[in-house]
Amino acid sequence: MKYTSHGIENLKIAYIGGGSRGWAWKLMSDLAVAGDVSGQVDLYDINYEAAHHNEIIGNKFNDAAGATTKWTYHARRTIGEALTGADFVIISILPATFDEMESDVHTPEKYGIYQPVGDTTGPGGIIRALRTIPMIEVIAKAIEKYCPNAWVINYTNPMALCIKSLYDTFPGIKAFGCCHEVFAVQELIAKAVKEATGAEITERKAVKTNVLGVNHFTWITDARYHNLDVNKIYHDFVEKYCESGVPKDNPDSVFECAHRVKFDLYKRYGVIAAAGDRHLSEFCEGSWYLKNDQQISEWDFVRTPVSWRKEDLNERIARSERLCSGEEEVTIQNTGEDGVRQIRALLGLGDYTTNVNLPNMGQIPNLPLGIVVETNAAFRDNSVDPIFAGAVPEGVWQLVSRAADAQAMVATAARERDLDLAFKAFANDPLVNLDLPTARKLFDEMVENTKEYLIEYFK
Amino acid sequence: MKYTSHGIENLKIAYIGGGSRGWAWKLMSDLAVAGDVSGQVDLYDINYEAAHHNEIIGNKFNDAAGATTKWTYHARRTIGEALTGADFVIISILPATFDEMESDVHTPEKYGIYQPVGDTTGPGGIIRALRTIPMIEVIAKAIEKYCPNAWVINYTNPMALCIKSLYDTFPGIKAFGCCHEVFAVQELIAKAVKEATGAEITERKAVKTNVLGVNHFTWITDARYHNLDVNKIYHDFVEKYCESGVPKDNPDSVFECAHRVKFDLYKRYGVIAAAGDRHLSEFCEGSWYLKNDQQISEWDFVRTPVSWRKEDLNERIARSERLCSGEEEVTIQNTGEDGVRQIRALLGLGDYTTNVNLPNMGQIPNLPLGIVVETNAAFRDNSVDPIFAGAVPEGVWQLVSRAADAQAMVATAARERDLDLAFKAFANDPLVNLDLPTARKLFDEMVENTKEYLIEYFK
Amino acid sequence: MKYTSHGIENLKIAYIGGGSRGWAWKLMSDLAVAGDVSGQVDLYDINYEAAHHNEIIGNKFNDAAGATTKWTYHARRTIGEALTGADFVIISILPATFDEMESDVHTPEKYGIYQPVGDTTGPGGIIRALRTIPMIEVIAKAIEKYCPNAWVINYTNPMALCIKSLYDTFPGIKAFGCCHEVFAVQELIAKAVKEATGAEITERKAVKTNVLGVNHFTWITDARYHNLDVNKIYHDFVEKYCESGVPKDNPDSVFECAHRVKFDLYKRYGVIAAAGDRHLSEFCEGSWYLKNDQQISEWDFVRTPVSWRKEDLNERIARSERLCSGEEEVTIQNTGEDGVRQIRALLGLGDYTTNVNLPNMGQIPNLPLGIVVETNAAFRDNSVDPIFAGAVPEGVWQLVSRAADAQAMVATAARERDLDLAFKAFANDPLVNLDLPTARKLFDEMVENTKEYLIEYFK
């Protein structure tokens, strides 16, 4: 890259999982209006054709209405080509296919275990981690080899374990992980403030929050807006909506929730849980919110079926073809994503603070060092420094420390390709409330279902 | 007290709860053969008559067969009299009566919650703590006033919370807590070693162990005997007995267990749980071992009914009368208790190492500072220093940190007489797997049942 | 205060030490161009007349050329009046008079101890702390009483000990301390970058730095500007100028230095010391840079004589009179101060990151918790959160930990009015390289000289 009087030229971004038909397009849109930063994006994907389609689509963005900045897209056949010379690396991969995810999410149902997402924790999250971490290790080694000074932004789940694996594999890596679950809760708080005071809050960033926890199980211990007592406002908001739930924008969504789980957790602990209810429920005792579909429905959230993901993928593939062929035009949207803002701050184009996933160096003093945690961090010209977040509050600490410990166990199990240790974590999971032999039966079945991607564990 | 060439004379021990018809008699027996340490024991009890009976019984020990050392016993009408001039204070009280304990243990059964003991954790342990801590505060303040330099040995449950309250109330106190649950597991390990090797191990102390955790939920992370691989021996012992259980000495006992819970925990975590199964089960998810009486019976341990305790008390009262009247003679036994050995070490009569309960100063680096933990400690002439025990192992840490956090919450709730905070801990307990309104209903009922002893919470 | 659609109105700032003839005028200038924030400033000073003069001068700023914002100034006769209703409190006092400072700085010369500043550490800093901390305690208690939710910005030296005393006295205080010593070093680094690359760096803030240490003995462990290797650039800069020094702007200044001490420390430790050489030298062995005036002159910095301060004060008093009378007009300058930027960020008008003094919560993991340290912090709407700064590097840690320990000792000595403990810290100071009886003689003499302000130590 090159700093000029007009901004930055020749920036190189490598995109691992560059065949993505979702987040990649948002990035293209954001880059097209980046203004004073231009360069190239190298797309690498084990599905080369998908990357190639994105090369075509990405280059079309240069001519989209409103585009201000030129970016060149290249699909690359090797990860080495993509990474060489990269200033930034984006990792956004689907580990294996939705068939494996189907096993992760739905096999446990036979044992009375229901997972709304199944990609982070719980039996599904653990099995997913076992197959993902060896892939992340390959990527981390390639980064060490081809672009050790690049900034690495991960979007892949299980987020915390991917970041942990990146640092475990290449300790000198400059990596962090981004997730927008917290953003939606900041919007919910903004909504509560607007409802209580009529304040005109135009963007969630106007409400300042202190965030802490582990990815998808984050908590807001302080929220501030001007001289209002936001914590009191949220308390009243919970009282108002804890029974009815907050009306959903789209009642048919397979993602949205009415926030009743979040409000129940607030009543239990007095702290704002900061993720969607689908994720939050997976970190609690299974009997609390996930006993069966009736209970889930009473708490007014949904399990996202993998069949939906498969259909949705087909639609996105079809759209990809339309975009390539020109049957549909690429358009610049307001994505609400943080990625390009973070890149700009790392380039020295304006300080920025947001919540990210990083190894714990003490930003959360009552969680183990080295565990990947989520807190605010200061992005300031080639540096991301965590902001001291304080201790996880009593009560909540019990749940978060459990998740932190599980993270450590699964990370070790995957790094050492040790299925017996992985099973220890599995049997310990709050959703796996089974006796040991039954838990092992489920574990073995899930491993068997996805063994094509677990061959390294059987060497 | 006075050091002489023959030993120590005029030692003064104050016994709070000195009407005890159990542990007090063991102490009398041990003191009668203490050899070079003699003095007086002042008995204080809210039931003065019981203390007075023990004065009579205690003084009879001077004439028991085998007695080597004279001790004078006095019942005292005020705690101040008992404590003034004391070198040691023993605290061994029953907080309230067995009627309150009956509520603690059995009320939750209506909600499907079964507690084998109910005095440490779980709903029963929490309610018991709420009424005990204000009593302990009174004792701590009296110690600060009357004998601030005395060593204080607590036997009252909930152990950890009593010790925490002693330190919270009088930070300069020299207190620790003793419990023999670990001893029985050391004997179990000795038994495993004998069975595997034929080794002649005459006492549990010959097997050296590293102990860590919180009271009644302690773990042995290392066991050693000569150059044997004791950890491997125990592993094989678990394999042999995990299904059948270890045959009990007395199948009708309301305390004994077949160690199947302990072995299941070993299989889950690879670490030796070091307490009776009745206690261990109370710190785990209720569904693991305590779903119902059938499950408890399958795991081959028992719930101790409070009705049994009431009957047993009646028998002990009767025995007390027989001992007072001379109908039954006092006899010196080998009690196996540690108390007098600890007192001797504190007097400088021989270093001693054993497991005790103390505030965490870092002896367990991955538990919060200030929480009361159980580890080995070195007793050396007027000092009890914890021995570094290492971190709670992964997996186990999830369970122990949960208990540690609950301890902190209950301690604060009791100190601040805050029932709402107490309820937060209550609803979080692994045995209280209820939705919030139901949990509150149970909590309120248990408080109502025992409100006579909770009046300070309603001021 | 009141948030309106135009900004913030009716903000109230209380200025303790409001008779100041220096920093107060800068604040007036900055407030006059604050734009969307207006309100009142209440001036309190034990010298009421001085405060009253500043009321007159402050109100004149409303009519200065370029003024955009109205502020009303009031001198107040009691601290309570000044603090009541305050949103912000500024503490900027001179503890005692320059006569006491003359003793602090110059008495030790008789013993071969030379202090360039004498207000932070060393014998002068310690004695100054002893008389300042009781004053700060009075202010902290008044804040707790009159405006417990106000933000408190301290400028008084000894900075770290003042902040520590504020928190020790009123633990709930929202206080931090600001000092511009680091800024000058950021400018020095910017200069090095410009010299090496020709880069156009218009303000020091463009170079991002990681700051850590204790006030006036801060270190920059990382400096970044775009994709330049700033650390290498600084290394070369040191090589170039370590012998000659960097030419001073004003060779007659009693503050400026040629940075030779800073460069020597860089050669010793490989880390950028981030304060003026006058301050840095006071934290090192006296023999390194402060053996005598010849050595000081060789290192090309100066001792600021208190006689200069006295003359300068007279000039400022004269100027104050001219400004009051209108003989001289008030003018708006570009002050380069951070205060108003910080206030704006705390009001929610734009996030801001800068270095401040706060109790250590873990932002510097290898310094004791609770000690006041200086690092970057994120200012975000009613919150100042330290940014994780990392460990003090080896080598430097020896010096900084010594200063941190001294801080703790002096804080306790002052809080407990314990001159013997204060002397322990005094005798331990790197500048006080005297045998114990001689050190005590000096200490007693300095206490005697300033005893009018130390009466509480003799009660």
Added chain:
Amino acid sequence: MKYTSHGIENLKIAYIGGGSRGWAWKLMSDLAVAGDVSGQVDLYDINYEAAHHNEIIGNKFNDAAGATTKWTYHARRTIGEALTGADFVIISILPATFDEMESDVHTPEKYGIYQPVGDTTGPGGIIRALRTIPMIEVIAKAIEKYCPNAWVINYTNPMALCIKSLYDTFPGIKAFGCCHEVFAVQELIAKAVKEATGAEITERKAVKTNVLGVNHFTWITDARYHNLDVNKIYHDFVEKYCESGVPKDNPDSVFECAHRVKFDLYKRYGVIAAAGDRHLSEFCEGSWYLKNDQQISEWDFVRTPVSWRKEDLNERIARSERLCSGEEEVTIQNTGEDGVRQIRALLGLGDYTTNVNLPNMGQIPNLPLGIVVETNAAFRDNSVDPIFAGAVPEGVWQLVSRAADAQAMVATAARERDLDLAFKAFANDPLVNLDLPTARKLFDEMVENTKEYLIEYFK
């Protein structure tokens, strides 16, 4: 080794530095009366002849008057032979010769730096560490290869750095370091107690002490004997003898001191320094006690000249020849050494508590983890666990943390064969109060003098 009903047979001890003409003979004497532990000692030394002489001498001990236990001694030509099958390893080597030590101790005199010992810290200690650590690495690797489960007892100086290197090289090592400097101070305290009270204290172990610090710079924060106020007794003892010093047993000794340095440190910090004054003085500012020989003489201790060591060695060589030839008979003495007591405790033959050097795991919470510290530890059947020692007291912490930091720097410098980093530590040493170029000159000269043993630093 083999446990039998009579004790332990066939124990194998490997002695690295087995040609020793001092400590080895004491060990032989202690082993000859070990009673129920017998076996063989394999002697390895780079001077094979010396080891062979000790084989002869050792075997003679079996026939000495009072010998109760048979031990077979073998000189071995390779370290592998000596270590294979070893249960214990003793490391007691002289790194290089007394010629190198002469340079370490006396070269700095030209620069006004006077070292009473020069083997631990200061310029001499640092240079000695640089040549010793590569030797220790070789030994550690051999232990890992030949007897990874053996217990390793080190006596070599610089103690802390040798232990650190053992753990750095082979993290699984079971090593600790023993030093008797603390013992002499325990005897001094016992003497004070006897003098004050007439108490009959027959051995230093009767006074219980809490020890903390780094080797040769240890501190006793608590001393106890029965119900006496030992801390007060010591305070009065200091007052009595601080001017005169305690009369020496042998005024011509090149080791003994009058404890005036120790008493001065007590007056400075209120804590008992627990090493000989020769060692203590080396950790303080050079100007305090080591300005010149006159000052040293006033403080009434001595510098041990290396010429004395050379003469003494000649005498010991001569004695070795007499013992071999039978001209002089081997005799069993009461050595006062701890080694065999520790070995017995590690074999399970009785718990034992003493002060040893181990990596900091938290036993001293305010020193960095991983640094080698000295505290009490519990020896209990195949385990050495540090006893929690508490924080280094304020004031003292400044000195000890400086030493701890230097230890870390020198360890890294030696491990990475980095003379520039070694020089950073060197220039930072409290005795090296020189400007940087002069310090470098001295450093280079000392390296040059001993370069035969530093060749790995020049590869």
